[in-house]
Amino acid sequence: MNVMFKKFHLILLLIFALPLSACGDGDPVENPSKPETETPTNPSIPQVQSKDGKHEVRQTAKKGNGINLIFMGDGYTDKDIEAGTYDKDMNRFIEHTFALEPMKSLRDYFNVAVVYVASKNNSLDGNSGIKTSINDSAEQFYHTAEQVAEQESIIDKYAAAVKDGNSKTNTIYGVIANTQKSAGITHTPGRASGKCDDFRAYSLVTKYNEYGYDEKITWIHEFVGHAFGKLDDEYGWKDSDTQSLQNYKTFLEVAHRAGWSLNVSASAQVGESPWADLVEHYKGENLGCYHGGNSWNTCNGAAVDLYNPSWDNFNDVYYNSSSIMGNTYASNVKFNAPCRRALYNLIIKLGEGREATLQEFLNFDSAQK
Numbered sequence: 001m002n003v004m005f006k007k008f009h010l011i012l013l014l015i016f017a018l019p020l021s022a023c024g025d026g027d028p029v030e031n032p033s034k035p036e037t038e039t040p041t042n043p044s045i046p047q048v049q050s051k052d053g054k055h056e057v058r059q060t061a062k063k064g065n066g067i068n069l070i071f072m073g074d075g076y077t078d079k080d081i082e083a084g085t086y087d088k089d090m091n092r093f094i095e096h097t098f099a100l101e102p103m104k105s106l107r108d109y110f111n112v113a114v115v116y117v118a119s120k121n122n123s124l125d126g127n128s129g130i131k132t133s134i135n136d137s138a139e140q141f142y143h144t145a146e147q148v149a150e151q152e153s154i155i156d157k158y159a160a161a162v163k164d165g166n167s168k169t170n171t172i173y174g175v176i177a178n179t180q181k182s183a184g185i186t187h188t189p190g191r192a193s194g195k196c197d198d199f200r201a202y203s204l205v206t207k208y209n210e211y212g213y214d215e216k217i218t219w220i221h222e223f224v225g226h227a228f229g230k231l232d233d234e235y236g237w238k239d240s241d242t243q244s245l246q247n248y249k250t251f252l253e254v255a256h257r258a259g260w261s262l263n264v265s266a267s268a269q270v271g272e273s274p275w276a277d278l279v280e281h282y283k284g285e286n287l288g289c290y291h292g293g294n295s296w297n298t299c300n301g302a303a304v305d306l307y308n309p310s311w312d313n314f315n316d317v318y319y320n321s322s323s324i325m326g327n328t329y330a331s332n333v334k335f336n337a338p339c340r341r342a343l344y345n346l347i348i349k350l351g352e353g354r355e356a357t358l359q360e361f362l363n364f365d366s367a368q369k
């Protein structure tokens with residue numbers, strides 16, 4: 001399998017579409033004239049009452065204002081929901097979400113809800129509840145910008161059942177696709193606009209190697225890193241053109257002011273990077289400015305002048321990195337110090353409505369080791 005295409009993390013330029021999908025709202029209307037003694041015409045067929053559109057709160061924040069994480073599944077039928085498969089998968093991915101620091105120690109700041117989405121069958125061929133489409137051979141999601149916009153409007157509609165489920169300031173969405181094929185992607189409208197003006201983000205990840213590290217690491221990378229932390233890819237494996245690189249550098253200026261993309265820098269000088277103040281405190285992590293970011297290691301064939309804190313993608317392959325934003329092919333990767341700080345600061349900002357200090361983060365972070 002060509003690893004270049006195995007996991008294809010792509011932030012698409014999106015245009016919001018008006019909500020246009022209708023989803024089931026649960027219980028059928030009772031008929032008061034229906035005789036109570038009536039039995040199904042074929043009693044051997046179990047009558048499954050759809051939970052489509054229903055939701056369950058799995059965790060309520062014990063600290064702060066509550067940051068909303070909303071989970072859904074796609075490609076699950078009513079019978080999968082009835083049999084407990086849906087719940088089992090959602091619960092496993094909820095645990096993945098809080099597996100690594102700093103999420104592990106800050107779990108109490110989050111609200112967690114599961115929304116039930118019933119599909120007609122298990123085929124992820126573009127006709128499931130959230131219209132996911134996965135290719136048979138290349139194992140990646142195949143969605144046009146229009147299809148992504150439609151998926152987001154469907155997710156928004158289902159999420160509306162949850163308190164603050166459509167908040168543009170503190171809510172993100174995670175969708176688990178019911179297939180063993182491997183794929184993961186995150187869409188962030190506030191990034192597509194270039195303005196960082198909408199916090200919502202949508203991750204879509206498959207449950208491949210069901211109980212192995214693959215789904216777990218990919219999920220944390222996509223959902224915690226990209227969707228929640230607004231962190232960027234530190235790995236680089238492909239070539240950029242000059243205009244794309246310049247567009248990204250322009251975005252980085254806005255992003256850094258907003259507290260987004262704090263693990264990529266356009267400067268080779270570590271003193272000018274977002275992690276400048278962390279270097280002396282994390283000598284063991286060898287923080288620096290290493291070539292590679294936003295999936296590029298080169299631009300027109302030369303080393304790209306984008307830098308990440310942990311690994312040189314130009315002189316070595318990215319899958320030797322120990323950073324989960326730079327490598328999803330190992331089981332022992334974790335968030336590096338700049339990512340942990342970005343996540344910590346974000347949780348304190350959304351949860352407590354204040355800016356965390358450097359010393360506060362250092363104290364927190366050293367206590368987890």
Ligand SMILES: [Zn+2]
Nearest residue numbers: 009221226233
């Ligand atoms: Zn990524």
